Amino acid sequence: HQRSYGDLSNDELDGVCDFLHQRVSSREKAALQQLQVCFQAFQSVAFPTYASCCDHADQERSSQLKSLLVAYFEKQPVLDETSVGAEHGADHLQDVQFQQWEQQIQGDVRHFLSIRQDEKFSGRAVARIFHGIGSPCYPAQIYGRDRRFWRKYLHFDFYKIMRLATGEIVHWK
Numbered sequence: 001h002q003r004s005y006g007d008l009s010n011d012e013l014d015g016v017c018d019f020l021h022q023r024v025s026s027r028e029k030a031a032l033q034q035l036q037v038c039f040q041a042f043q044s045v046a047f048p049t050y051a052s053c054c055d056h057a058d059q060e061r062s063s064q065l066k067s068l069l070v071a072y073f074e075k076q077p078v079l080d081e082t083s084v085g086a087e088h089g090a091d092h093l094q095d096v097q098f099q100q101w102e103q104q105i106q107g108d109v110r111h112f113l114s115i116r117q118d119e120k121f122s123g124r125a126v127a128r129i130f131h132g133i134g135s136p137c138y139p140a141q142i143y144g145r146d147r148r149f150w151r152k153y154l155h156f157d158f159y160k161i162m163r164l165a166t167g168e169i170v171h172w173k
Contacts, residue, residue, distance in 0.1 A: 034072075041068040098156055105130075105153060105161060109168040112149050123166025127158055130165075 008016070045061040045068070047053040109126055125138055132151030134140030144150045153161055 038072060041065065041072060044068070098160055101153075101156065102164065105156070105164055106168055108149065108152065109165045110172065113169065113172050121165075121169060123162045123164075123169055126165035126169070127162035130154075130161055131158055 042065070045065045047058075108130075112126060112129070113121065125135070128135060129138060129143050129149055130151075130153040132140070132144065132154065134144070140150075
């Protein structure tokens with residue numbers, strides 16, 4: 001018996017959607033953890049200023065960076081319990097900061113929508129602009145010119161901004 005897309009019950013569709021969402025979320029967290037590890041590797045061998053490294057090459061730092069990069073590319077991304085605990089603490093701090101900025105972000109979304117009334121935006125599109133992520137519909141060359149909004153809320157979670165912007169768009173209409 002072969003099943004097609006239309007054969008799935010609502011519960012089966014919900015199960016598939018939940019599975020895919022969890023899969024994408026876990027992959028996203030693993031990729032973010034990899035980026036943080038890479039950033040920490042570069043930061044650990046970086047000089048405080050350009051002037052302190054321009055005269056000579058530091059072979060010790062160079063070999064340390066090489067070994068960190070080799071270890072980075074050979075290791076599979078794993079979310080261990082210590083990183084999950086630290087991530088939870090950082091998430092709580094970011095939630096508190098986000099709550100403090102929530103009204104400001106809402107006001108900026110409303111201001112952005114009022115300036116560009118002739119265009120249609122989704123919450124994701126506004127969040128992309130607030131994070132400075134260009135797209136074919138909203139290119140960086142055009143939207144990046146307005147520095148009031150472009151990359152303004154990089155320090156906040158993309159999905160929280162997206163949900164907040166979606167709510168403001170619904171209220172706006």
